[in-house]
Amino acid sequence: MYQPEEIRILIIDDEPSILKFLSLGLQNEGYQVLTAEDGISGVNAAQEYQPHIVILDVMMPGIDGYEVCKLLKNMGAVAIIMLTAKDEVEDRVKGLTLGADDYMSKPFSFQELLARIHARIRNQFPHMVGEMQIGPFRIDDRRKEIRYDQRVLSLSATEYELLKYLVVNHGIVLSKATILDKVWGYDFGGQENIVEVYIRSLREKLDDREHQLIRTIRGSGYRVDLP
Known part of the structure; x- marks a missing residue:
């Protein structure tokens, strides 16, 4: 199996409570974690940090998660898990069409998020597994x-x-x-x-x-x- 400390995760969300909750939880699991509070900061952070996994909120001020997703996918190999307060089929389809690799609706289980992160690593970074x-x-x-x-x-x-x-x-x-x-x-x-x-x-x-x-x-x- 892979070593979590080798995996870089970027969380982009405008809710401080979500950032803190996910950051602490994923760091406790051994992952390297960086956070950003808006889309522009997230894109800039991704350019330097080169994350393997991005956990990306859809509804954010400035540029929304859909636009961020498109920009991140143009940068190279990255797995994107989108988060949304909505559970509409159209929203999921739009995100997946733009290149998102997975989709979760808020509120969600942290254990389910971990399982989806594991799946993305196995699927998209098999050399690390x-x-x-x-x-x-x-x-x-x-x-x-x-x-x-x-x-x-x-x-x-x-x-x-x-x-x-x-x-x-x-x-x-x-x-x-x-x-x-x-x-x-x-x-x-x-x-x-x-x-x-x-x-x-x-x-x-x-x-x-x-x-x-x-x-x-x-x-x-x-x-x-x-x-």
């Missing part, structure tokens, strides 16, 4: 190898990336469109049914005949449920 154990899965990104119940799975390169993405995001429903974007890439010109083909193959290799491990959520996508 190396090997990780998630339930019955052991993922070795250096060897591009996944073990399930101590058994090495025989996977193609795409099957490896797909299964890793599903497992790292276990418990979260992932749509076919999202899976295509994250595994195949935005420029993939194929059809969404390619996801079904690969899911079927993974279920066979995992001996998941009853679809209890990789569940189909009708009308929404797929979700990995760990035992």
Whole structure:
């Protein structure tokens, strides 16, 4: 697993109480933390601090979180978790379209935020993780190898990336469109049914005949449920 002290987190929020709460909590977990009280200060801080993770509030004076998100994504590799007091689908879609990697509505659980930070690190900075154990899965990104119940799975390169993405995001429903974007890439010109083909193959290799491990959520996508 990664060492938290190697991870730099920038929190951008105009609520001092939120900044203090998150800063203390994440520092106690071992992370390096920097805070900013508005969008402009946050962008300037990001240029010097080069954070791995940015926790970004949407509603701020000056430039809002959406504009900050767009600017940060143009700077390079950074994982952005957006915070909002709203829970509207349109707001989430707008943030994700601009490049946000995750979305949480206030109020939120600190433990859930930690879990989402862990997922972002595993997904976007695998070189900092190396090997990780998630339930019955052991993922070795250096060897591009996944073990399930101590058994090495025989996977193609795409099957490896797909299964890793599903497992790292276990418990979260992932749509076919999202899976295509994250595994195949935005420029993939194929059809969404390619996801079904690969899911079927993974279920066979995992001996998941009853679809209890990789569940189909009708009308929404797929979700990995760990035992």
